[in-house]
Amino acid sequence: MKKNLLITPLLLAIASVAFAAPSDTDRVKALVKQKMNIEATTAKRLPMGLYEVVADRNLLYVDKDVKFLFAGHIYDIANQKDLTQARLDDLSRIDIKGLPLNQALKTVHGKGERNLYLFADPYCSFCQKLEHTLKELDNVTIYTFVTPLMNSAAMVDRILCAPNPEKAWEDWMINQKEPPQLPKNCKPENGNKNMILFNRFGLEGLPTMYFDDGYRLEGAVSLEEIEQRLK
Structure with a gap:
């Protein structure tokens, strides 16, 4: 009976110490902050022994003592898969x-049963190239967040204040037809609001597209790649 009485407090003490001790991932996060001045959101140990650290939708790979930083992508050779890109895709959703x-x-093409969400700038040549591609898409509704990233605030306002903003956007992006001059009584706010969205989502360039599952696709990609994602 006395043995049991002695063992119980001992087990409780061990459990308390174990509970109080920081986990490996917490330790790695603390070391990343201490040594690299980076605030990590999450950290987890990967099967190959490295630690994946997420910081502001970016990925870092470090050893357990954060003595080494591993740059680049990790590939699963057996399954022919870029593990880093797959993880970045998840983080960007x-x-x-x-x-x-x-x-x-x-903008609605055909029945408009599929959806595409686009961030684009009127002065962006790749955005203009993508607009030509998007014209070939059928059965899609395109929501375009006109974003003044390239010192284009005045042009964005002119497009958004046009009598038919969708037509003004297409005329400019496809045919380089100037939109009407900005009316004195029009002060659009959506351009600035879209720029705030751009920054909130951690976007770095345009054009950028999103799909209904939240997946992000960047650049003036081909029609085939867009169709594949829409499926």
Whole structure:
């Protein structure tokens, strides 16, 4: 009976110490902050022994003592898969339901049963190239968040204040037809709001597209790649 009485407090003491001790991942996060001045959101140990550290939707790979930083992508050779890119794709996903569609231009092709969410700038040559590609898409509704990234605030305002903003956007992007001059009584806010969205999503360039599952696709990609994602 006395042995049991002695063992119970001992087990409780061991459990308390174990509970109080920081986990490996917490330790790695603390070392990343201490040595690299980077605030890590999460950290987890990978099967190959490295630690994946997420910081502001970016990935870092470090050893357990954060003595070494591993740059580049990790590939699964057996399955021919870029593990880093797959993880970055997951981190870049957004909740489409939270998008303020009232800030976007709406263009419908055919029945418009599929959805595409586009961030683009009127002065962006790759955005203009993508617009030519998007014209070939059928059965899609395109929500375009016109974003003044390239010192284009005045042009964005002219497009958004046009009598038909969707047509003004297409005329400029496809045919380089100038939109009307900015009316004195029009002060659009959506350009600035879209720029705030751009920064909130951690975007770095345009054009950038999102799909209904929140997946992000960047650049003036081919029609085939867009169709594949829409499927």
